[in-house]
Amino acid sequence: MKKTFIIFGLSLVIAACGNGKSDNSSGADSTASAKKDSSSAPAAAAGMSSAPGAQLIAKADCGTCHKEQEKLIGPAFVDVAKKYTSSPAVIDTLANKIIKGGSGNWGTIPMGPHASLSMDDARTMVQYILSLKK
Ligand code: HEC
Known part of the structure; x- marks a missing residue:
């Protein structure tokens, strides 16, 4: 009551x-x-201009190997966006790859695993990466 x-x-x-x-x-x-959920709310509130996925990527180590526009050790995120068409299955596949790591789609250099990432956060990152498609 x-x-x-x-x-x-x-x-x-x-x-x-x-x-x-x-x-x-x-x-x-x-x-x-x-x-x-409370984990992403403060970041989203702090930087209204950035997507939640961009915030998560900024907090993680992705920048060591990836840039948005240029190839570094890993492919440029715009190139990843060009290669895939966003769909729930593709998002899950790429999110899994970020968590587990792997190689073969862009060359022989492997991406290390990100085992502490949640599937939800990884999906949010992938959604942001795929949104970079022009
Ligand atoms: C140690 C360097 C390194 C780090 C750190 C790294 N990546 Fe990667 N990433 C790579 C490499 C190398 C590839 C290409 C792998 C391949 O050829 O399949 C890749 C591929 C990818 C792909 C495309 C996967 C595919 O199968 O096409 C995505 C998406 C991605 N990375 C996202 C991320 C995100 C998000 C982070 C941060 C959480 C991250 N990466 C951190 C090196 C890295």
């Missing part, structure tokens, strides 16, 4: 905030970020 009350109270507050703005699109972004 108490819970219902809190939820009801909250929705009143939300409704009150929305007042004056006729559509609900203005409130959409705050609701969306509130729904995100």
